[in-house]
Amino acid sequence: MFKKVLLCVLPLVLLSPLNFVVAEEEATQLTSDYQYFALDPDIITNYIKPGKRLGYIRVGIDLMVKSNKAFQEVELHEPLIRDRIITVLGEQNEQQIRSVSERKAIRLRCLNEANDAIFEITGDRPIEDLLFTKYLDQ
Incomplete structure (x- = not known):
């Protein structure tokens, strides 16, 4: 009886670590190296307002990139992204x-313009998404 139980349990015990290793490898293949690049300081600029008054907006922006290479491209071209x-x-x-x-719509246009600016130089669109973390207008 003991031998039968041992023969049933032994393969389960021996194969369990292999299942964990395979599951761990699959998990690392499925996850990407997403990172966020914060444009610091916040962007403060004027916008069109009727009459002779000036309106201003302050926007905090985080850029989501998928890889270290994309992060480096965004970091290198940050002034161009801010300008756009x-x-x-x-x-x-x-x-x-x-x-x-x-x-x-403004957020999507900013995302497209930032990617277009980098695409003109590198031929790559490294920014996956653009997030407004702060949005104040007056």
Whole structure:
């Protein structure tokens, strides 16, 4: 009886570590090396406002990248990315800046412009997503 139990349990015990190793390797293959690059300091710029008054907006931005190489590209071209985002924000009018529904369109346009700027130089689009971490307008 003891031999039968031992023969049934022994293969399970011996094969268990192999299952953990295989599962761990599969998990590392499925996960990517996502990182966030924070544009620091926040972007502060003016936008179009009716009349002779100036409106300003302050935006905190994090850029999501998928690899270390993409992180280095974004870090290298940060001034160009900031310039493109400031240009996009400066072209908006007061209604677009204050509208919650337009905020997503502005975010996507900033993402596309930042990727286009880097694409012109490197031929690669390293930014996966752009997140507004702070969005203040006045």
